[in-house]
Amino acid sequence: xxxxxxxxxxxxxxxxxxxxxxxxxxxxxxxxxxxxxxxxxxxxxxxxxxxxxxxxxxxxxxxxxxxxxxxxxxxxxxxxxxxxxxxxxxxxxxxxxxxxxxxxxxxxxxxxxxxxxxxxxxxxxxxxxxxxxxxxxxxxxxxxxxxxxxxxxxxxxxxxxxxxxxxxxxxxxxxxxxxxxxxxxxxxxxxxxxxxxxxxxxxxxxxxxxxxxxxxxxxxxxxxxxxxxxxxxxxxxxxxxxxxxxxxxxxxxxxxxxxxxxxxxxxxxxxxxxxxxxxxxxxxxxxxxxxxxxxxxxxxxxxxxxxxxxxxxxxxxxxxxxx
Numbered sequence: 613x614x615x616x617x618x619x620x621x622x623x624x625x626x627x628x629x630x631x632x633x634x635x636x637x638x639x640x641x642x643x644x645x646x647x648x649x650x651x652x653x654x655x656x657x658x659x660x661x662x663x664x665x666x667x668x669x670x671x672x673x674x675x676x677x678x679x680x681x682x683x684x685x686x687x688x689x690x691x692x693x694x695x696x697x698x699x700x701x702x703x704x705x706x707x708x709x710x711x712x713x714x715x716x717x718x719x720x721x722x723x724x725x726x727x728x729x730x731x732x733x734x735x736x737x738x739x740x741x742x743x744x745x746x747x748x749x750x751x752x753x754x755x756x757x758x759x760x761x762x763x764x765x766x767x768x769x770x771x772x773x774x775x776x777x778x779x780x781x782x783x784x785x786x787x788x789x790x791x792x793x794x795x796x797x798x799x800x801x802x803x804x805x806x807x808x809x810x811x812x813x814x815x816x817x818x819x820x821x822x823x824x825x826x827x828x829x830x831x832x833x834x835x836x837x838x839x840x841x842x843x844x845x846x847x848x849x850x851x852x853x854x855x856x857x858x859x860x861x862x863x864x865x866x867x868x869x870x871x872x873x874x875x876x877x878x879x880x881x882x883x884x885x886x887x888x889x890x891x892x893x894x895x896x897x898x899x900x901x902x903x904x905x906x907x908x909x910x911x912x913x914x915x916x917x918x919x920x921x922x923x924x925x926x927x928x929x930x931x932x933x934x935x
Contacts, residue, residue, distance in 0.1 A: 622748075622790065622791050622792060622793055623744065623747070623748055623789075623790055623791075623792065623793025623794065623795060624743070624744045624747040624748065624755070624787040624788060624789060624790055624793070624794065624795050625787065625788055625790035625792070625793075625794030625795065625930065625932075626785050626786070626787055626794065626795070626929055626930070626931065626932050627687050627689075627786050627787070627788045627932050628683040628684065628686045628687030628689060628785070628786040628932055629683055629686065629783070629784070629785055629895070629898060629899035629902050629903065629932065630679045630680060630681065630682030630683025630684070630685070630686055630783070630784040630785075630786075630899055631679050631682060631781065631782065631783045631784065631895065631896050631899035631900055631903075632675050632678035632679040632682060632781065632782045633664040633675075633780070633781040633782075633886065633896070634664045634665060634666040634667060634670040634675075634780050634781070635664075635667070636664060636665045636666070636667060637662050637663075637664060638662065638663055638664070638665050639651075639661065639662045640654045640655065640660070640661060640662075640776070643775070643776050646769055646775070647769065647770060647771075647772040647775055647776070648772060649772045649776060654776045657861075657863070658776060658777060658861050658862060658863070658883070659861065659862020659863060659865075659866075659881070659883060659884055660776065660777065660862070660883060660884060660887050660888075661884050661885060662884075662885050662886075662887070663778070663779035663885075663886060663887030663888075664779050664780055664781055664886060664887070665764050665779065665780060666762050666764060666765075666780040670762065670780055671705055671762065672701055672703055672704050672705060672711055672760045672761065672762050672782075673704075673705075673711050673714040673715055673718070673760070675760045675762070675780065675781060675782035675892075676699055676701075676711055676715045676758045676760035676782050676784070677714075677715050677718045677719060678782065679758055679760065679782035679783055679784040679895075679896075679899075680697075680715055680719055680756055680758055680784045681719060682784065682899075683756070683784040683785065683786050683899075684719070684756075684786065686903075687786055687932075688935075689754075689786060691719040691720045691721050691722075692720060692721060692722040693754050694716075694721040694724050694754050694755065694756045694786070695721070695724050695725065695752050695753055695754055695755070696724055696725045696726075696743060696746055696751075696752040696754070696755040696756070697712040697713075697715055697716045697721060697724050697725070697726045697727075697755070697756045697758070698712060698726075698727050698728070698729060698739040698742060698743050698755065698756070698757050698758070699711040699712040699715060699727075699728050699729070699739070699758045699759075699760060700728070700729045700730070700731065700735030700736045700738065700739040700757075700758065700759045700760075700891040700892075701728060701729075701730065701735065701759070701760050701761055701890075701891055701892075702730045702731075702732045702735065702761065702812065702890060702891060702920065703761045703762045703763060703765060703766055703812075703890070704728065704730075705762075705765075710726060710727065710728040711728050711758075711760065712726035712727055712728050712758075713726040715756075715758065721756070724756075725746075725751075725752070727742075729742065731891070731917075731920070731921055731923045731925070732810060732890055732891065732919045732920025732921055732923065733810065733858045733860065733890045733891060733893070733917055733918060733919025733920055734800075734858065734891075734917030734918050734919055734920075734921070734923050734924050734925045735759060735890070735891035735917070736757070736759035736783070736891050736892070736893075736894045736895050736915075736917060737798065737800075737894065737915050737916070737917040737925035737926065737927055738798075738800065738917075738923070738925050739757050739758075739759070739891075740757050740785065740787070740795065740798075740915070740927065740929075741795075741798035741800065741925065741927060743755035743757045743787050744787060744795040744798075744927075747787060747788075747789050748793075752789075753788070753789045754786065754787070754788050754789070755786070755787045756784060756785075756786055756787075757784065757785045757786075757787060757895075758782060758783070758784040758785075758895070759782060759783050759784075759889075759890075759891040759892040759893070759894065759895045759896070760781075760782035760783075760891070760892055761780060761781065761782070761889050761890040761891055761892045762780045763778035763779060763780060763819060763888065763889060763890055764778050764779065764780055765780075766778075766812050766817065766818055766819045767818060767819050768816070768818045768819070768820075771818075771820075773823060774819055774820065774821065777860075777861070777887060777888045778819060778887060778888055778889075779886055779887030779888060779889050780889060780892075781886060781889045781892045781893075781896045782892050782895075782896065783892050783893075783894070783895025783896035783897070783898060783899045783900075784895060784899070785895055785898075785899075794929060794930035795927060795928075795929050795930075796841060796844060796845030796847070796927050796928035796929070797841070797844040797845060797927070798841065798844075798925055798926070798927045799837060799838075799840035799841040799843075799844055799925070799926045799927070800923070800924065800925035800926070801837070801923070801924060801925075802921055802922055802923045802924070803829065803833075803922045803924075804922075806822075806825060806829060806922035807921060807922055808822075809821060809822045809825045809826055809829075809920075809922050810822075810826065810919045810920035810921070810922065811920065812920075826860070826864075826918075826919070827861070827863070827864060829918070829922070830860070830864045830868065830918060831864065831867055831868070831871075834857075834864075834868050834871075834916070834918060834924075835868060835871035835872050837916070837918075837924050837926060838857075838868070838872060838914060838916040838926045839872065840926065841914060841915075841916070841926035841927050841928050842914065842928060845927075845928040847912060847928060849872075849873065851912050852874065852877070852912050852913070852914050852928065853877055853878055853908065853911040853912055853913065854877065854878040854879075854880070854907050854911055854912070854913035854914065854931070855868070855869055855872060855874045855877065855878070855879045855880065855913070855914050855916070856880045856894050856897055856898050856913055856914070856915050856916070857880075857894070857915075857916045857917070857918075858890075858893050858894060858916065858917045858918055858919060859880075859881075859882050859883035859886065859887075859888060859889065859893035859894070859896075859897055860883070860888055860893075860918075860919070861883065861888070862881060862883055862884060865879065865880075865881055865883065866879070866881070868916075872914070874914075878901075878906065878907060878911075880897040880898065880901050880907075881897075882896060882897030882900055882901065883897075886900075890919065890920075891917075894915055894917055898913070898915070902931060902932075907931055908931065909931055909932065909933045909934045910930060910931060910932075910933055911930070911931045912928055912929075912930055913928070913929050913930075913931055914926065914927075914928055915927050915928075915929060
């Protein structure tokens, strides 16, 4: 017996972006009251000036829901039309139900497929790729893909090497079936010898990383892995207008932009005001800059995530039209 497969579309396209951040803004002066540090020290080593820290109501599902609602409102979309919800997170408060299920129930997607993906900092790009594949093979027609993290809940506030980095927030993208692919093939993989470089593990269950190893990997191997997505998408590198990497550290983002030949183009540096939000950082920066008019419509953007696992993923997308 031959299994039948219905291919409904040639690919998927992003049609709406959304984001949410907690109200509380913590600047470097406030961090200096918590741990031995200074504004100059933090800026020179990370580029971060402010970060958002969640309150009791800023749970991972709630931030994800708010980012989703922002995206749905931006696109004037009916939540009931969504048939797949994927949430990328490594800071979920519950083992079950998953975050995607809680978001789906909260916004009223009428029985959408729901799943969480935990690939830490590259999780959103992995989730976007899975949603695109589901649409390509006919299993979905409209997908809601979210990155949501409450990193500060897993941060040792006495460790200045990590506490000045982490922050909370969420970003969302809605993908629609499209005859013209507007999400390129994903280039993904891992570096097994660095599996412990970024971690949240017992007994502390607090965020820890080998910052030097991550920095060294990003500047030695990052650009080549990001370029692989451009090759798979078969686009001219000169046509890429926007670079959105994981917002880990300005000292990584800017050199990557130079290595990729994009320093004179649009390089998202939301880490400066939002800190490191792990799986939320790419959709958060993408949505904030798009809504602010800093990213054009219908532009080719290279997304590149890397971090815990030690996993990485990159893809090329075309940004939505503005209504």
